[in-house]
Amino acid sequence: MGTLFPVGKKVKIIARSPVKVAGSGDDHTGKTGKVRGYTDLAKDDIIHVIDLDEPFFVHGPNDPKFDPMSGVATQGNRVDWIEVPASCLS
């Protein structure tokens, strides 16, 4: 059973997740946030839902990178939270 960080605790992501989790496929090492809850409690390494201190933005495969009318770069989808296994948190 992985370490359980209490809800509301400030945490820092210290490693890339070895398992595929929801949020985004990128490496989130160095990001900080607050524990909102847990999912997949039955797993050996408890998956934590982390509300990020600083949201980031991603473009989906079908999202336009630029506004077709103005040519201005689009922001993409705002990502407010990610899932992180307990073993990747401190």
Add this chain to the structure above:
Amino acid sequence: MPYFYDLEFASTTNATPSTETTQMAGKQVAAGAVLGLYGFILAGRSLTAGGGAGRTKTNTAGGTVFSGGTAQTPTTKEPRAPAAQSTWVNGGTAITAGTTLLVRNSVGFAQTGGTGGLQPITPQAAVQVEGGTTPNPVDIEFTNLSSTASIACDITLEIGEGL
């Protein structure tokens, strides 16, 4: 009364005709409130006539939960309502479907723009995810497919937490 939220995702159906793609998925956190599906709406945007469908699936307790996806935060209907407890993803990053899925409904839409959707007649009629240490079902997933490849299809979900 539940707190209500909505999510929208501009999806593209699979590049192979009549092949399902998981476009959105959600799960409740441990010890979260009852989660209900109060709206599932699909809007095709193609010049090619044809048929499409969107399916709601629940992942039976004991199944492996979906993984992947791009995190998406539900928007509150009432601006001062608390943030949703449940966590949702869209197919901006590929979603790997769960393992014990049961189709709960299928909603048709016209590729050229005839919207299809459903809303339960009462809150109790909604597809629901119970909270608790291990939510049951473990997740809820949404797919779509169309008779023509790669159709633009907007998906809107309306959810509520609490009964």
